[in-house]
Amino acid sequence: xxxxxxxxxxxLLGIIFNSSVVFAYPCPPGGVVSAYEVCRCAxxxxxIYRVSCVGSGSGCDPLGGGYVYCTVNCAQINAAxxxxxxxxxxxxxxxxxxxxxxxxPSRSACINPDPFRRWLSGRLHRDLDHN
Amino acid sequence: xxxxSLGAVCLLLAMTxxxxxxxxxxxxxxxxxxxxxxxxxPAFAFHGFAKSDRDGNIYVRPSEGFTxxxxxxxxxxxxxxxxxxxxxxxxxxxxxxxxxxxxxGSVRVLTDTADHSKTVVFEFDSKGEMKGRxxxxxxxxxxxxxxLASDYGLLLLWGLYGENAAAEKKGNSFVGVFDESGxxxxxxxxxxxxxDLSAMAKAPLERGATVGEDGSFYLANSEEILVLNxxxxxxxxxxxxxxxxxxRIAGVxxxxxxxxxxxxxxxxxxxxxxxxxxxxxxxxxxVGWYASDPSIHDAAVAFSGTDGFTFYEIEQEIVHLVTARLx
Numbered sequence: 001x002x003x004x005x006x007x008x009x010x011x012l013l014g015i016i017f018n019s020s021v022v023f024a025y026p027c028p029p030g031g032v033v034s035a036y037e038v039c040r041c042a043x044x045x046x047x048i049y050r051v052s053c054v055g056s057g058s059g060c061d062p063l064g065g066g067y068v069y070c071t072v073n074c075a076q077i078n079a080a081x082x083x084x085x086x087x088x089x090x091x092x093x094x095x096x097x098x099x100x101x102x103x104x105p106s107r108s109a110c111i112n113p114d115p116f117r118r119w120l121s122g123r124l125h126r127d128l129d130h131n
Numbered sequence: 132x133x134x135x136s137l138g139a140v141c142l143l144l145a146m147t148x149x150x151x152x153x154x155x156x157x158x159x160x161x162x163x164x165x166x167x168x169x170x171x172x173p174a175f176a177f178h179g180f181a182k183s184d185r186d187g188n189i190y191v192r193p194s195e196g197f198t199x200x201x202x203x204x205x206x207x208x209x210x211x212x213x214x215x216x217x218x219x220x221x222x223x224x225x226x227x228x229x230x231x232x233x234x235x236g237s238v239r240v241l242t243d244t245a246d247h248s249k250t251v252v253f254e255f256d257s258k259g260e261m262k263g264r265x266x267x268x269x270x271x272x273x274x275x276x277x278x279l280a281s282d283y284g285l286l287l288l289w290g291l292y293g294e295n296a297a298a299e300k301k302g303n304s305f306v307g308v309f310d311e312s313g314x315x316x317x318x319x320x321x322x323x324x325x326x327d328l329s330a331m332a333k334a335p336l337e338r339g340a341t342v343g344e345d346g347s348f349y350l351a352n353s354e355e356i357l358v359l360n361x362x363x364x365x366x367x368x369x370x371x372x373x374x375x376x377x378x379r380i381a382g383v384x385x386x387x388x389x390x391x392x393x394x395x396x397x398x399x400x401x402x403x404x405x406x407x408x409x410x411x412x413x414x415x416x417x418v419g420w421y422a423s424d425p426s427i428h429d430a431a432v433a434f435s436g437t438d439g440f441t442f443y444e445i446e447q448e449i450v451h452l453v454t455a456r457l458x
Contacts, residue, residue, distance in 0.1 A: 113175070124200065
């Protein structure tokens with residue numbers, strides 16, 4: 001019984017999640033734009049074109065847009081929202097990807113951003129010391 | 132006799148039609164790799180396309196790691212990258228929209244406030260130190276998609292009137308040339324590639340823009356490259372003959388009398404592959420259609436009329452700069 005309920009819960013969650021993926025999310029006034037972006041997966045990189053909202057309406061992230069990079073084979077998943085909750089000056093893609101944790105094995109294809117972050121942090125501190 | 136003649140004509144027509152139908156689609160020439168340099172930088176993703184200066188250095192806007200570095204310069208002749216960093220108090224107030232690099236390597240970062248009420252350019256010297264800011268007054272409802280900075284003190288902003296603009300202006304292009312005090316010195320009346328706003332959710336705009344060493348601006352729309360002289364006067368138009376009609380113009384580079392037009396082929400899964408159409412600017416002729424070696428994933432690129440293309444490539448999670456000569 002427990003197993004059946006758990007399975008049903010997962011099914012319902014899956015339906016809810018997939019519904020949110022499939023249906024378009026309205027953008028605030030300002031419309032949408034599309035741009036080219038580099039997508040990186042383990043061992044490869046590719047360009048995609050990314051569609052995102054323009055404007056400062058409710059929860060629209062003009063940088064992150066509605067697409068999540070680096071899923072299976074670099075395919076994109078429409079996150080179906082202009083992700084809310086973070087400052088627009090920050091990059092949206094990591095938080096969008098995090099919000100999709102548990103979607104399946106796709107995250108394993110993503111590369112590890114930590115080496116670049118550490119490298120950049122070291123450079124920034126060194127530049128500040130010089131100045 | 133008449134029937135025989137008619138039959139011959141029909142056969143000829145059928146052969147002609149079949150002959151045309153059987154013609155193979157044109158293929159780009161693959162560029163051979165001429166050098167591959169390990170830059171010692173951990174791999175990272177970035178927004179849009181790289182920009183380059185006259186020395187072939189590559190400038191990108193990292194999108195990874197919540198970085199305060201607005202722009203990162205990767206110099207092919209040095210293992211020391213340069214960071215162009217906006218102070219925290221500026222990052223809190225302004226979004227980075229784009230950046231421009233002059234041919235001699237000065238960086239300008241285009242920003243606006245979250246409510247789009249203020250557009251500001253922050254200026255950096257070639258060592259990465261912020262030198263000042265310029266405030267702009269843009270027309271209401273304009274979304275900027277390209278930003279160029281020349282060594283002659285001019286800034287060019289190219290955009291479209293978006294959904295917030297007056298109804299009669301929506302989708303029209305805006306091209307404004309500003310001096311370094313932020314004063315609009317020239318506004319182009321010609322249509323520089325307007326767009327159906329509803330189409331923008333399906334594919335990026337067809338456009339490209341760059342600035343030449345002589346201070347000329349080159350703006351490409353879906354059909355041609357428009358050349359503005361350093362005084363921002365339209366002085367030439369160069370037709371771009373796409374090898375295949377489905378290819379979309381996604382950028383332009385100018386160096387040594389040549390223009391390399393970046394052509395995008397869009398797939399339904401939103402993935403994109405790029406090729407380059409190289410034009411002789413003075414003769415207004417196509418030099419050739421080129422693709423990068425299949426081992427290169429065609430990320431950032433710089434173009435030199437003498438040295439060819441430079442690509443950003445990742446090998447073993449480390450950034451490499453790979454060059455490929457044109458000839």
